[in-house]
Amino acid sequence: MRADRITIAFVALTIVVAPIAGQTPEQIKAEPIVKLKPGDTRVPGRCLSKEQLDLIADLNALHRPTVGLEENGDDPVPFDPRYFVGSWRIEGVLADSALSAGGEFTGTETVREIDSCAYESTLQGKAADGAFTIKTLTAYDRPNQYLVRLEDDSRGYRLLKMGHVGGDAGGYFAHTWETQPVVRGRSTIRLKGRTLMWSPETFRVQTQISENGGPFTNLGTLSWQRATPSKP
Numbered sequence: 001m002r003a004d005r006i007t008i009a010f011v012a013l014t015i016v017v018a019p020i021a022g023q024t025p026e027q028i029k030a031e032p033i034v035k036l037k038p039g040d041t042r043v044p045g046r047c048l049s050k051e052q053l054d055l056i057a058d059l060n061a062l063h064r065p066t067v068g069l070e071e072n073g074d075d076p077v078p079f080d081p082r083y084f085v086g087s088w089r090i091e092g093v094l095a096d097s098a099l100s101a102g103g104e105f106t107g108t109e110t111v112r113e114i115d116s117c118a119y120e121s122t123l124q125g126k127a128a129d130g131a132f133t134i135k136t137l138t139a140y141d142r143p144n145q146y147l148v149r150l151e152d153d154s155r156g157y158r159l160l161k162m163g164h165v166g167g168d169a170g171g172y173f174a175h176t177w178e179t180q181p182v183v184r185g186r187s188t189i190r191l192k193g194r195t196l197m198w199s200p201e202t203f204r205v206q207t208q209i210s211e212n213g214g215p216f217t218n219l220g221t222l223s224w225q226r227a228t229p230s231k232p
Contacts, residue, residue, distance in 0.1 A: 033067060034058045034074040047117040047142055052078045066170075077171040081140040081147065083197060084111045084119060092222035094127070097209055098187035100155065103128035105222060117142060129155075140165075147175050157182050159191065173197040187211050191219070201226045 034055065041050035048056075055075060059066065067073025087110045096102030107125030114120050123134040133154040140147050149161040163177030175195040182189045193207035202225050208216040 031062055031064050033072070034062065036075045042116075045113075045116060047082065047140060048078060048080050049142075056080075076167060079140075079145065079165050079167055079173050081117060081119065081138070082113065083173075083200075084121075084138065085113050086111060087227040088224040089227045090123070090125065090222055090224055092220055094207075094220035094222070095209075095218065097219060098184040098189055098211055099157070099182075099209075101128035105220070108227065109134075109224065111138075123151075147177070149177070157184060161191075161193075188213070190216075192216060193219075 036055045037051045039051045043050050043053065046053065056077060059074060059077060087108065090107040090109060092105050094100065094102055094105050105125065105127050107123055109121050109123040111119055111121040117140045119138040121136045123136065125132050125134065135152045136149055138147065138149045145165045147163065147165050151159040151161065153159065159179050159182065161177040161179055163175055165173055165175045167173040174197065177195070178192040179190060190210045191207055193205060195203060195205050197203045202223060204221055204223050206221045207219040209219040210216045
């Protein structure tokens with residue numbers, strides 16, 4: 001992940017959203033409201049369009065506070081899935097379930113870009129019932145803001161996590177996903193959760209589980225902490 005692709009995407013973590021009424025005439029004149037330009041120009045090797053990348057650069061260059069859309073203000077930062085590229089350390093605690101024994105979960109994941117909106121990764125994990133490997137493929141449908149993550153787990157099952165990526169004007173993003181049913185022994189399992197991307201260096205995955213058609217209950221939260229510096 002390049003620094004500009006991470007820091008820019010989370011620009012409003014350090015920018016205060018303010019209404020137009022809070023801007024001085026000098027600020028508005030010097031730095032007009034930033035809007036996404038028309039067009040959808042492909043950029044080789046990038047998931048986002050040239051117009052979206054220009055929007056990010058223009059937002060990052062502002063010296064004034066950003067202006068919320070409710071005030072017909074600046075357009076929000078688009079999500080760039082290159083956020084995930086790099087090496088991550090994982091830790092957390094999961095509840096006991098038909099998928100695995102409960103307890104501490106640790107591991108590492110290395111994510112690589114294989115196309116403009118497609119990624120693969122290898123997750124080496126350790127839980128109460130031993131070590132395992134998860135191979136993943138991730139694809140992002142940019143026009144529909146829809147992210148799909150296919151996980152092949154060496155413990156003998158596959159999870160397909162699908163859902164919409166939403167964000168706010170400040171560049172805080174969340175992937176809200178669900179999985180298809182998975183059969184493990186006598187249990188049919190469904191998962192749902194949210195991947196909360198609130199910092200360039202860390203994100204969290206909150207997961208709920210339903211077994212045999214029962215209500216969803218908390219499975220646990222895992223945290224990903226970036227293990228390698230952001231790429232320039």
